[in-house]
Amino acid sequence: MPNAVFVAPFLLPATVRFVAAAASLPDVRLGVISQDPEDRLPEEVRAALAGHYRVSDGTDAQQIADATRVMARHLGSVDCLVGMLEQLQVPLGEVRDALGIPGMGAEVAYNFRDKARMKTVFETHGVPCARHRLVHSGAEARAAATELGYPLVAKPPAGAGARSTFRLDNDSQLESWLQADPPGEVHPVLLEQMVIGAEHSFDSVLMNGELVWHSISRYLPTPLEVLENPWIQWAVLLPRDISGPEFDPIRVDGVKGLRALGLRTGLTHMEWFRRSNGEIAISEVAARPPGAQFTSLLSYAHDVDMYAAWARLEIFDEFSPPERRYAVGAAYLRGQGSGTVVGVHGLEVLQREFGDIVVEAQLPGVGQQSSGTYEGEGHVILRHPDTAVVEAGLRRVVEVARVELGGAS
Ligand SMILES: Nc1ncnc2c1ncn2[C@@H]1O[C@H](COP(=O)(O)OP(=O)(O)OP(=O)(O)O)[C@@H](O)[C@H]1O
Ligand SMILES: [Mg+2]
Structure with missing residues (x-):
C-alpha cells in the first residue's frame, strides 16, 4: 500500500475536492501538509487520512521537505508527493529530487512554470508557438517590440488567471505600459507576438511519454478579450466529438511539446490557438489538473470522476482512458460594474429553457464580492449528447444572465 503525501497549502473548496478524491482511493495511506488547520477538511476526509502536518508556508520547498520527512518517519516512507496548485509544482519537484521520491523533478517542473523557458524549449524543438522575448528593462522592451512587431501581449513569466496580462498595439501603448508597470531585473516581463485566432485547451494524459487520453475545449471568446471587455x-x-482531422495538429504538436518539456507521465492542461490560416500555436501548458471548473467539465463529459482519476494517476501510475459521452459547456456569470453583487437577473428564463440540461450551477449570491477575474462570480454547466444544443445553450446563458454589481468598494 503506497504512502502518499498531498501538499495543499490552503484548504479551499476546489483543493478539498482533490484531497477528498485522493483520500477516498482504496489502498492508499494519505498524509496532508497544509497551512490551514485540519478541521477545514470534512470529517469523512479527516477520518480517512493517515496524518496531517501544518506548516506556516505551504509553498516553501524547505518546509514541505521537512514536513515530508516527518511524514516519512510516521508512515514508514513517502512513496509519492502530490499537489495540484500551479505555484507548488517547482517546490514539489525540488522536494522529490531532494528526498528521492519518484515523479516530476524540479527541472521539468520549471520548464512548465517559466513561460519564457517553455517557449524557448518549444522553439528549439520546432513546436509552433508565438515568438517571445523576456525583457528586464524599458530599453529591452522597445527593442523586443521592434523585433517582434505589434500587436504584442505583455505578461508575467509565471502568471496565472491572466493577471497583469495586456495587449499592446503600438508604441504609445507600450510607453504607457512602461510608465505604469516597468519591467526590471527582478520583475522581468514576457513580451509575445499576439496570436490572433480561436483559443482552445488540450487536456491530456501521457504515460511514459505516450498520449493515452485527451480532451479539447474551445474558449468563447479568448480570456484576454473577456478581460478587455467588461460586458463579456x-x-x-x-x-x-473531437476525433476529426482538424484536431490532428494539436494532437501531434501538443504531445511533441509535452515531451520536449520533459513530461513522461501526468495530466496536463495546455492552451493553444488556431490562426485564421488554420495553423496552430501553442500558448502555454500547466503540469497539473486544470482549474476554472475544468476538472468538473471533464468529469461531466466522460461521466467519470476526473478528480479521482487524477489522484489514481499520480499515486498508482494508473489511468483508464474514459470515453467521451457528452458535450459539456460552462458559462461564467460575471458581474457588470464593480463592488459587490446586488442582483442576479434572467435566471427564471434560463431555468425554463435549460433546466433539464443544467448539471451544475453555482449562482452568485447577493453581497458577494466581485472576483475581478474573467471567471466572474459564478457559473452554470450544461450537458447534452448534442454539441449544438450545448453551444446554443451557452450563448443564450451569457446573453440572458446578468449579474449586477454595485456599491463599489
Ligand atoms: N501570445 C499571445 N497571443 C494572443 N493571446 C495571448 C497570448 N498570450 C496570452 N494571451 C491571452 O491572454 C490569456 C492569458 O495568458 P496566459 O494563459 O499565458 O496567462 P495565465 O496567467 O496563465 O492565464 P490563465 O491562468 O488564465 O490560463 C490567454 O488565455 C490568451 O487569451
Ligand atoms: Mg493560460
Whole structure:
C-alpha cells in the first residue's frame, strides 16, 4: 500500500475536492501538509487520512521537505508527493529530487512554470508557438517590440488567471505600459507576438511519454478579450466529438511539446490557438489538473470522476482512458460594474429553457464580492449528447444572465 503525501497549502473548496478524491482511493495511506488547520477538511476526509502536518508556508520547498520527512518517519516512507496548485509544482519537484521520491523533478517542473523557458524549449524543438522575448528593462522592451512587431501581449513569466496580462498595439501603448508597470531585473516581463485566432485547451494524459487520453475545449471568446471587455461573460465548450482531422495538429504538436518539456507521465492542461490560416500555436501548458471548473467539465463529459482519476494517476501510475459521452459547456456569470453583487437577473428564463440540461450551477449570491477575474462570480454547466444544443445553450446563458454589481468598494 503506497504512502502518499498531498501538499495543499490552503484548504479551499476546489483543493478539498482533490484531497477528498485522493483520500477516498482504496489502498492508499494519505498524509496532508497544509497551512490551514485540519478541521477545514470534512470529517469523512479527516477520518480517512493517515496524518496531517501544518506548516506556516505551504509553498516553501524547505518546509514541505521537512514536513515530508516527518511524514516519512510516521508512515514508514513517502512513496509519492502530490499537489495540484500551479505555484507548488517547482517546490514539489525540488522536494522529490531532494528526498528521492519518484515523479516530476524540479527541472521539468520549471520548464512548465517559466513561460519564457517553455517557449524557448518549444522553439528549439520546432513546436509552433508565438515568438517571445523576456525583457528586464524599458530599453529591452522597445527593442523586443521592434523585433517582434505589434500587436504584442505583455505578461508575467509565471502568471496565472491572466493577471497583469495586456495587449499592446503600438508604441504609445507600450510607453504607457512602461510608465505604469516597468519591467526590471527582478520583475522581468514576457513580451509575445499576439496570436490572433480561436483559443482552445488540450487536456491530456501521457504515460511514459505516450498520449493515452485527451480532451479539447474551445474558449468563447479568448480570456484576454473577456478581460478587455467588461460586458463579456466567458464560456467554454467541450464538443462531444473531437476525433476529426482538424484536431490532428494539436494532437501531434501538443504531445511533441509535452515531451520536449520533459513530461513522461501526468495530466496536463495546455492552451493553444488556431490562426485564421488554420495553423496552430501553442500558448502555454500547466503540469497539473486544470482549474476554472475544468476538472468538473471533464468529469461531466466522460461521466467519470476526473478528480479521482487524477489522484489514481499520480499515486498508482494508473489511468483508464474514459470515453467521451457528452458535450459539456460552462458559462461564467460575471458581474457588470464593480463592488459587490446586488442582483442576479434572467435566471427564471434560463431555468425554463435549460433546466433539464443544467448539471451544475453555482449562482452568485447577493453581497458577494466581485472576483475581478474573467471567471466572474459564478457559473452554470450544461450537458447534452448534442454539441449544438450545448453551444446554443451557452450563448443564450451569457446573453440572458446578468449579474449586477454595485456599491463599489
Ligand atoms: N501570445 C499571445 N497571443 C494572443 N493571446 C495571448 C497570448 N498570450 C496570452 N494571451 C491571452 O491572454 C490569456 C492569458 O495568458 P496566459 O494563459 O499565458 O496567462 P495565465 O496567467 O496563465 O492565464 P490563465 O491562468 O488564465 O490560463 C490567454 O488565455 C490568451 O487569451
Ligand atoms: Mg493560460
